Amino acid sequence: QQQVKQSPQSLIVQKGGISIINCAYENTAFDYFPWYQQFPGKGPALLIAIRPDVSEKKEGRFTISFNKSAKQFSLHIMDSQPGDSATYFCAASIEYNTDKLIFGTGTRLQVFP
């Protein structure tokens, strides 16, 4: 019940295309859903996060879509660029209890020119 399932494991997209990464969870107590971006040899950096009181959050080319009834959330990267090539992790936690941040297994995104 603590797992966060992430797919796909890897994704190849052409420049200008849309990248979509999906995550699903079981624990209905989760109420904070961040996405992290990690470049090789670096630590993950927070990209965007959402709470379940909204169904969508957009920051620039990055959008989180959230479906509370299906217990699923996804990251959409519009107009994907080669600089977006990185590994993306979804995560979930119970707010203010960040010692229980549960990570997905990651998606390696490659954007080709």
Added chain:
Amino acid sequence: DGGITQSPKYLFRKEGQNVTLSCEQNLNHDAMYWYRQDPGQGLRLIYYSQIVNDFQKGDIAEGYSVSREKKESFPLTVTSAQKNPTAFYLCASTGPAEPQHFGDGTRLSIL
């Protein structure tokens, strides 16, 4: 600039040897964490500490030890009991209602 500093960036361990990974933060965060990252397995929590002089085991604590003598520092020791230590180790910290901030990791390999 505030941040998390992990050192060294690369570390090699001989059989039967203990090694210590350093993590220092100047973000004035109370909570600090150690994760292990393996290909295809995401981040797994080793230990975490919410205040000085206190820490708790995470999901994969066996073969590891930590200390939290200062707010800024949370070193991780990989002991000889950890039979598969080769991995990328990440330290993180957080404050109240903040997301976790990560360092740039230490890659540990076996000689």
